Amino acid sequence: MDLEVRHLRALCAIADTGSLHRAARQLGVAQPSLSTQLRRIEQELGGALFVRARTGCRPTPLGRLVLSRARPLVADMRALVAEARAAAIGGAELRVGSTASKALAGWLRRLRGHGQDPTLHMNVSPNALLHMVAAGQLDVAFVHEVEGCPLRIPPELRLRVLMEREPQFVSLPTDHPAAAKAEVTLPDLADDRWMVDPTVDGEWDAVQRMFRAAGVSPHVLHGDYYTADALVATGEVVAVCQPTHPDSPTMAVRRLHGDPLGVRLLLAARTETDLDGVYPALEEAYGEVARQAPAYREWLEREGLEHDGERQPPVPALP
Known part of the structure; x- marks a missing residue:
């Protein structure tokens, strides 16, 4: 078996994600296929590249050596492909x-x-x-x-x-008692059903931490946020939402007290x-x-972060 760029890309994905499952998802392949590929690579190189444990995969000393050479090769190939594609379409x-x-x-x-x-x-x-x-x-x-x-x-x-x-707000039905407030607390919504999209990276864990910190344990449903909007409008659930989400006749968007998320x-x-x-x-x-x-505009003004397209950004760019 001769190693190819796709094999090196797979090793980098496993190291970056710390998990065969997440690496397979990132690469768009089935996990059993990736596991088989990893075993063949390890047989070719003569040793284990990762330690498998319940907490995930971490590189062995041999794995770290291989990754140190693989990463620059994968990056160079990505750059070559990107430049070739840009040239092919004329930019x-x-x-x-x-x-x-x-x-x-x-x-x-x-x-x-x-x-x-x-x-x-x-x-x-x-x-x-x-x-x-x-x-x-x-x-x-x-x-x-x-x-x-x-x-x-x-x-x-x-x-x-x-x-x-960016603080995350909450959307709730306009006839919800808490909708009469400009700012709501999590205890105000502790008896409501919440809808969270668990496929969004980090969302489920962050919402659960928010609930634990507030000492509440509401019933949580899984669903995408398009579905959540429809269910909020009919009074079935409340949901975390972006602060730029507009109000509607059936939905109120309110700031969460303390900006916990x-x-x-x-x-x-x-x-x-x-x-x-x-x-x-x-x-x-x-x-x-x-x-x-309106609610977000008020928050930005209160925080001194007016975000106007004719002004400088409220935070500096990363170097």
């Missing part, structure tokens, strides 16, 4: 990835207005989008990092911070030039939707 197409955001429509509209031709790939997993950028499958990705659940950011990526900490908003690309070409349009689009959400 006209801009491949954008994003998790859900109210700013997305305005961002794409501004990019088109600047002569760019964006295509869109949506995914609930920020980690998956980041790895697609690193692999040259996307040019940029707009993602969120749930507080307390760090993303696995490929080292070759460049980042720009849009918001260092937050996310960091990041834009990722392989080069600073790629970031410079799209970040201003994203900042303007985010400022637009922030101004259209």
